Amino acid sequence: MRRVKLDRIDLRILRDLQENGRMTNVELAKRAGISAPPCLRRVRALEEGGFIRGYHADVATEPLGYEVMFLALVGLDSQNESVLRTFEQEVDSWPEVRECHMMRGPHDFALKLVARNTAHENELTQKLTAAPHVSTVLTLQVIRSAVDRPGVPIDAENAPLAAEEFDEV
Numbered sequence: 001m002r003r004v005k006l007d008r009i010d011l012r013i014l015r016d017l018q019e020n021g022r023m024t025n026v027e028l029a030k031r032a033g034i035s036a037p038p039c040l041r042r043v044r045a046l047e048e049g050g051f052i053r054g055y056h057a058d059v060a061t062e063p064l065g066y067e068v069m070f071l072a073l074v075g076l077d078s079q080n081e082s083v084l085r086t087f088e089q090e091v092d093s094w095p096e097v098r099e100c101h102m103m104r105g106p107h108d109f110a111l112k113l114v115a116r117n118t119a120h121e122n123e124l125t126q127k128l129t130a131a132p133h134v135s136t137v138l139t140l141q142v143i144r145s146a147v148d149r150p151g152v153p154i155d156a157e158n159a160p161l162a163a164e165e166f167d168e169v
Contacts (some may be wrong), residue, residue, distance in 0.1 A: 006051075011036060011044055014051060015145050015154035021055040058150070066096075066114040068121045068141060072128055073107040075136035084108070090131055096124055107138070 006014075012032045016023060029039035042114075046052045054081075061069065076083055084102065091097045098126060099112035115121035121141070129137045 010046060010051075010068045011154055012040065014046065017043070017052065019149040027118065059137070061114050065116050067113060067117055068115040070113055070121055070142060070143075071140045072109075072111040072113060072135075074104070074109040074111060074128065074141075076108045077135040078133055079108065087131065087133060088148040091128075094124075095128075096120075107136070152156065158164060 009032050013028060016028055016031050025040050025043070026036050028043070029036045030090060032039055032042075034042075043052070061067075074087075075088060087109065088100060090100075091100050092107075094113075096113045096115060097111055101110045102108065103110050113121075115124055121139075125137065125139050128134060131134075143153055
């Protein structure tokens with residue numbers, strides 16, 4: 001497995017793309033302080049190394065008819081690996097499930113879901129409680145989101161990661 005070193009330029013590129021994935025390579029290179037061709041090579045290397053998983057639009061939910069966002073804390077009756085994977089596969093097939101996280105603690109999974117309205121939220125909750133091996137479901141309706149940032153904090157100026165080596169994914 002090849003080792004990859006991230007320097008301040010790589011971290012700056014990652015930070016800028018995380019903030020604006022539609023930025024042109026020319027603008028990205030300018031911000032990073034390098035010319036366009038090496039910038040593009042670095043972006044490709046970051047993509048191939050697994051640091052950039054993809055690009056997407058941040059789509060607003062309400063204009064598309066999804067007025068309710070809620071979280072569901074789910075407990076299963078078994079933590080057998082096949083039961084966990086079956087649950088993950090089940091909720092992955094539901095388009096309203098936007099995130100699914102296995103957790104440590106009193107619940108096995110935390111889900112983020114969107115619903116058209118409260119009736120749709122209730123349908124999804126009933127569907128969730130009826131899923132195989134589900135023993136408990138606690139739902140929490142989101143009233144307002146004060147912070148909703150993608151990715152991770154990246155500080156290219158004070159990068160402790162810059163000197164470390166990472167296994168290439």
